[in-house]
Amino acid sequence: MEMTITALLSAYADGSLTPQQVLAHIDEADTSYTHKNIWIHKLTADERAPYLERLKGESPDTLPLYGIPFAIKDNIDLAGIPTTAACVEYRYTPERSAFVVEKLIEAGAIPVGKTNLDQFATGLVGTRSPEPWGPCHNAFNDEYISGGSSSGSAVSVALGLAAFSLGTDTAGSGRVPASFNNLIGVKPTRGLLSTRGVVPACRSLDCVTIFANTTDDANRVLTEAAIYDAEDDYACPNVYDNLGRHYGLPEGEFHFAVPKPDQLEFFGNESAQSLFEDAVKQLETLGGIKREMDFSAFLSAAKLLYEGPWTAERYVAIEELITTQADKLLPVINTIIGGSVDKTAMDAFKAIYQLQHYKKITDELMDDVDILVTPTAGTIYTIDEVLADPIKLNSNLGYYTNYMNLLDYASIAVPVGFMDNGLPWGITFVSRAFSDIKLLSFARRWQQALQLPMGASQSLPSLDTHDTQLPTQSIPVVVAGAHLEGLPLNWQLTERGAKLQSRTKTVARYKLYALAGGPPYRPGVVRVEQGGASLEVEVWSVPNQEFGSFVANIPAPLGIGKLELADGRWLPGFICEPYGIEDATDITEFGGWRAYMAS
Numbered sequence: 001m002e003m004t005i006t007a008l009l010s011a012y013a014d015g016s017l018t019p020q021q022v023l024a025h026i027d028e029a030d031t032s033y034t035h036k037n038i039w040i041h042k043l044t045a046d047e048r049a050p051y052l053e054r055l056k057g058e059s060p061d062t063l064p065l066y067g068i069p070f071a072i073k074d075n076i077d078l079a080g081i082p083t084t085a086a087c088v089e090y091r092y093t094p095e096r097s098a099f100v101v102e103k104l105i106e107a108g109a110i111p112v113g114k115t116n117l118d119q120f121a122t123g124l125v126g127t128r129s130p131e132p133w134g135p136c137h138n139a140f141n142d143e144y145i146s147g148g149s150s151s152g153s154a155v156s157v158a159l160g161l162a163a164f165s166l167g168t169d170t171a172g173s174g175r176v177p178a179s180f181n182n183l184i185g186v187k188p189t190r191g192l193l194s195t196r197g198v199v200p201a202c203r204s205l206d207c208v209t210i211f212a213n214t215t216d217d218a219n220r221v222l223t224e225a226a227i228y229d230a231e232d233d234y235a236c237p238n239v240y241d242n243l244g245r246h247y248g249l250p251e252g253e254f255h256f257a258v259p260k261p262d263q264l265e266f267f268g269n270e271s272a273q274s275l276f277e278d279a280v281k282q283l284e285t286l287g288g289i290k291r292e293m294d295f296s297a298f299l300s301a302a303k304l305l306y307e308g309p310w311t312a313e314r315y316v317a318i319e320e321l322i323t324t325q326a327d328k329l330l331p332v333i334n335t336i337i338g339g340s341v342d343k344t345a346m347d348a349f350k351a352i353y354q355l356q357h358y359k360k361i362t363d364e365l366m367d368d369v370d371i372l373v374t375p376t377a378g379t380i381y382t383i384d385e386v387l388a389d390p391i392k393l394n395s396n397l398g399y400y401t402n403y404m405n406l407l408d409y410a411s412i413a414v415p416v417g418f419m420d421n422g423l424p425w426g427i428t429f430v431s432r433a434f435s436d437i438k439l440l441s442f443a444r445r446w447q448q449a450l451q452l453p454m455g456a457s458q459s460l461p462s463l464d465t466h467d468t469q470l471p472t473q474s475i476p477v478v479v480a481g482a483h484l485e486g487l488p489l490n491w492q493l494t495e496r497g498a499k500l501q502s503r504t505k506t507v508a509r510y511k512l513y514a515l516a517g518g519p520p521y522r523p524g525v526v527r528v529e530q531g532g533a534s535l536e537v538e539v540w541s542v543p544n545q546e547f548g549s550f551v552a553n554i555p556a557p558l559g560i561g562k563l564e565l566a567d568g569r570w571l572p573g574f575i576c577e578p579y580g581i582e583d584a585t586d587i588t589e590f591g592g593w594r595a596y597m598a599s
Contacts, residue, residue: 003160005217006462009060019067036137038152040074042113051110063108071156071165074114075199085199086119086129089328098197099229107224112162115152119333121201124176124397125386126151139181139456143382147177154181157211158455164221167209170201172401174209175413179376182424185413186210186218189433191236194229202313205405213454215444216464219247241471242434248441248468253287254370259295269379271419279416279427297361302402308351311340332390359407372430374400376413412439474541478563478573481523481593488520496546501539505566508534513584523593524576536592
């Protein structure tokens with residue numbers, strides 16, 4: 001059974017499967033994986049019944065996630081089911097589901113269970129879960145770590161026990177498990193997915209994440225989950241360009257950055273290094289133009305997460321438990337969180353100043369590329385290796401991840417292939433906040449090019465080849481008069497951050513008029529059926545957020561319409577309403593405003 005949203009909805013629609021049959025299949029398959037320690041609480045048939053009842057009278061036509069089974073990390077609330085955060089003494093039973101879970105259930109999704117995790121979401125390894133659960137094992141090899149802290153969530157999808165799952169990410173927990181289990185891992189913009197109903201790690205940094213087999217599925221889930229939550233103090237409304245409807249399949253050239261060679265770290269794993277080098281070559285084959293980026297500011301920011309005062313935020317999240325029952329925490333968790341008790345307000349402010357300095361540097365670097373590409377994790381370890389050296393090896397796994405939420409970037413972890421030990425390995429695409437759909441679209445192009453099997457199966461997923469035009473960050477505007485470079489109104493473009501793209505001509509279908517009035521003197525461009533000429537024009541790129549104010553200031557009889565250029569493109573540009581040329585002078589013979597003014 002192909003456990004993707006695309007395949008399941010198709011099977012439901014043609015009647016070849018029912019949600020009950022899918023859940024029965026999952027229950028049967030799950031009996032083979034009890035040793036993996038995936039679940040903290042697997043829902044019983046009685047506990048699932050209300051969700052199946054909810055589907056009566058509905059269909060894939062009415063519910064976008066109709067009958068889709070999903071798993072929930074056990075630091076995210078599901079109404080009526082205990083939340084433990086992998087600590088028995090912390091256990092409570094919420095009356096209401098987390099906001100994001102509510103939205104997915106409203107869309108028709110069915111929860112399968114609550115998944116294992118590194119205790120209190122502190123770790124990138126998946127070994128930090130105490131009895132009665134224990135370490136969560138890798139989907140491919142029981143000797144190896146699954147990655148954490150969202151360990152069970154990733155393994156459940158990789159083994160076909162859920163079509164998608166929810167995790168969380170403060171330091172990399174939505175990305176590292178994706179890499180180690182051959183999955184797509186979506187680490188969204190901070191605040192895009194509500195964290196209300198989520199046990200906090202660092203509340204100001206936490207993100208709810210998505211694991212899926214395909215970018216198509218990830219986009220479906222993100223579309224339903226990224227609903228603004230007015231009751232979440234850290235929630236951020238989405239922006240138009242970042243809506244799921246803009247998920248596309250980008251073509252052509254793009255610019256990507258990789259860390260400088262001496263800043264790459266694979267911790268002795270030559271196979272992972274080789275895979276990264278191959279991935280860079282593949283990106284170039286797809287049209288990517290590579291540049292090397294100084295990664296030092298990213299690395300410096302990353303150190304602040306655990307070496308700075310943000311560990312005190314983890315202390316705040318479990319203050320009552322750690323001050324009264326510290327012995328109930330795993331020793332490694334107690335060491336990490338308890339070690340923050342001496343952090344001061346002065347430490348916090350110093351770190352905030354440092355972080356702002358690093359962000360200014362990294363934002364400028366990110367402005368020059370479409371995406372930053374790094375390994376998701378430099379290497380992987382066995383469970384025994386991590387248990388023997390739990391803090392150092394965990395820190396190694398965060399080398400490429402710990403800066404992400406501090407700097408407020410979005411990222412998508414994608415599979416690359418398999419290392420010599422047979423385990424999967426991946427890279428991460430990174431960009432600015434609210435670039436989630438752009439990143440998913442790049443990841444879609446990557447996934448369709450590589451055609452890797454999904455999760456721990458040997459099957460290729462069904463991928464959607466439908467294309468949607470991606471929104472751009474700027475709008476081209478054709479100017480023909482006083483807004484030309486160096487002329488009196490050009491400041492209205494340059495002060496809005498507009499950039500000159502090209503100097504070109506229109507097709508020979510336009511007349512040019514010198515309008516009455518001035519200064520500043522202005523021309524009017526009018527399209528005609530006969531007697532027109534090709535006019536000299538410039539194309540300027542105006543940032544999206546500035547386009548509205550630019551257009552609002554254009555006086556009548558001028559406005560913005562579409563002009564046909566000599567290369568066949570129709571672009572927004574200055575046009576004149578017919579009444580405006582009643583008292584105007586026809587200057588078409590000059591072929592452009594500059595030539596007329598020079599005369």
